[in-house]
Amino acid sequence: MEQKLQEFIDFQLTNEKITRKISALEHDGVTKLSALFFTVANQNADLDKIKASREILKKKMGLFSNFRGTFDLVISTKMALSEDPEKYLDDVIDIYQKLVSDKKIPGETYVMTAITIYEQAGDKDIDDIITKTKEAYAKIKEQHKFLTDETDMSFIAMMVMSGKDIDQTVNEVEKTFNLLKQEYKVPSDAAQGAALVLSMTDKPVQEKCKAFMDIYTAMKEKKQQTSKNRCMVIYAACVVVNIPQDAVVYAMSETESILKKNQGYGALTGGQDIRRVFAGALVILNHLLGSDSDGVSETNLVSQIVTQEVIDAIMLMVCFTNIDIMLFI
Numbered sequence: 407m408e409q410k411l412q413e414f415i416d417f418q419l420t421n422e423k424i425t426r427k428i429s430a431l432e433h434d435g436v437t438k439l440s441a442l443f444f445t446v447a448n449q450n451a452d453l454d455k456i457k458a459s460r461e462i463l464k465k466k467m468g469l470f471s472n473f474r475g476t477f478d479l480v481i482s483t484k485m486a487l488s489e490d491p492e493k494y495l496d497d498v499i500d501i502y503q504k505l506v507s508d509k510k511i512p513g514e515t516y517v518m519t520a521i522t523i524y525e526q527a528g529d530k531d532i533d534d535i536i537t538k539t540k541e542a543y544a545k546i547k548e549q550h551k552f553l554t555d556e557t558d559m560s561f562i563a564m565m566v567m568s569g570k571d572i573d574q575t576v577n578e579v580e581k582t583f584n585l586l587k588q589e590y591k592v593p594s595d596a597a598q599g600a601a602l603v604l605s606m607t608d609k610p611v612q613e614k615c616k617a618f619m620d621i622y623t624a625m626k627e628k629k630q631q632t633s634k635n636r637c638m639v640i641y642a643a644c645v646v647v648n649i650p651q652d653a654v655v656y657a658m659s660e661t662e663s664i665l666k667k668n669q670g671y672g673a674l675t676g677g678q679d680i681r682r683v684f685a686g687a688l689v690i691l692n693h694l695l696g697s698d699s700d701g702v703s704e705t706n707l708v709s710q711i712v713t714q715e716v717i718d719a720i721m722l723m724v725c726f727t728n729i730d731i732m733l734f735i
Contacts, residue, residue, distance in 0.1 A: 407660045414692040415661060417445050424451035425479075426670065432479055434670050435680050440483040441714050442684075446691055447487055459485035462492050466499070472514040473499070477717070484521060498524050504536050506557075512556070515529055518717060519559040526567050528583060538572060545576045550583075553594050557636075560714045561602035568606050579605050585615045592619075596638050603642035603711055606690045617645045624655040630662050637679040640686035643711045647690050654689060661685040687712045 421441035428437060433521045434665035444451040458483040467473040473481055481498075485491035506512035523535055542590035543561050547554040566574055586592040594601065604614045621641040623629040632638045644654045662685040665671040690712055 407657070407663075410696055411689065411692045412635060412664075413655060414445070414695075415664055415688055418442060418688060421445050421451040422670060424453060425483075426457075427574050428453060428456065428479065433476065435716070436477065436479050438670065438680075438684060439713070440479050442687065442691075442713075442716070443480075443483050443487060446695065450485070452486060455486035455491075456482050456530070459483075459491045459495075462495060466495060470519050472502075472512065474692045475514040475517075477514060477518065480717075481517065481521070492663070494524075501536065504533070505539075508540075515556045515559065515717075518714065519556075519563050522563050522714070523567070526564065527628070530567065535563065535566055538566045542566055542572050542576060545572070547578065549576075549580055550594075551599065553598055553639075558598065558602060560717075561599065564714075565602060565605050570605070570612050578611065581611050582615060585611060585617070590615065590619045592638075593634050593673065594719075596635050599636050600640040600642040603639055604645060604661075605648045609645070614645050617651070620651055621645070621655060624651065625658065628655070628659050632658055632679050632682045635679075639684050640683050640690075640712070643690055643708060646688065646711065647689070647693060647708055649693055656680075657689040658685050661688055683716055687716055 418441060421444045422438055425440040425444075426432075427435075427438040428440075433492075440456070441451055456479070460478070462485065463473060463482055465480065483496070484498075485494050488494035498517070498520045501523050502517055505516050505520055505523075509516075519539075523532060523539070527535055539559065539562055542565065543554070543559060546558065546562065566572065568575075580596075583597050584605050586597040586600055587594060600618055602616065607614055609617070609655045618641050621630055621640055621644055625641075630639065649657075662682055665681050667683055671684075690708065694708055
């Protein structure tokens with residue numbers, strides 16, 4: 407393993423030890439994600455800043471607000487890393503309210519979409535992004551009425567912000583989805599997530615689908631693949647970043663082996679899918695942060711893709727944990 411990646415992993419594990427102290431009630435995957443934000447920012451995790459930001463969040467948003475749900479810590483961490491935590495929250499709230507203006511009961515993933523837009527919009531018109539995101543969502547929802555839901559919104563927002571023609575990109579997403587589902591037998595939910603991410607690269611549909619599945623197959627041969635659910639979308643991010651297959655497979659395999667030996671990555675705390683998604687995330691982000699060839703906008707975009715995939719993996723884990731608790735009761 408290259409030294410830079412080893413140091414990046416070590417830094418992440420050190421930050422995790424800090425964020426794990428926030429509360430015993432926090433989902434372990436969320437504390438890992440909080441640590442990851444600090445690691446990517448090349449900062450030591452700061453509990454005081456997180457707690458101060460959390461107090462601001464509590465004062466502005468009620469207990470049952472979507473901002474105070476599963477990803478309360480994620481939002482507090484994002485605020486803590488900003489120059490002005492209160493302004494950061496106010497701006498994200500403003501985008502969130504516009505996103506859900508036509509929703510009766512919006513879910514908490516709309517908060518993550520608002521954060522995605524806020525952090526990736528740059529000098530683009532945010533109102534225009536919101537309008538186009540809703541339009542693109544409606545078009546994809548029309549094609550897959552029961553499959554498309556709010557968990558796709560962040561990916562769709564990123565697709566919109568990539569600047570591509572919406573109709574053309576939606577058609578490409580559909581072609582990619584059908585190829586993954588029919589030829590490669592990828593389950594519908596994973597195929598849709600992968601198709602949305604793969605739409606952010608200009609490679610031909612056949613080529614990027616094959617590259618995506620080649621990485622999955624190579625990891626499967628090592629018995630280190632994710633399950634065939636939304637977690638496998640991490641391999642689509644590898645294709646967007648364009649890391650050579652042999653290099654990314656080797657790096658993810660080595661990274662997972664290291665994580666497996668550390669606290670919080672065993673079967674009782676997160677399961678192998680969370681571990682493997684984080685392994686992929688660390689490899690991709692380490693590559694981007696040390697790359698001279700990628701522009702800042704591409705780095706930010708793919709970082710957000712990785713973040714959303716980690717969130718999806720955590721949401722799956724939270725869902726299954728809640729089901730297990732209900733069955734036990």
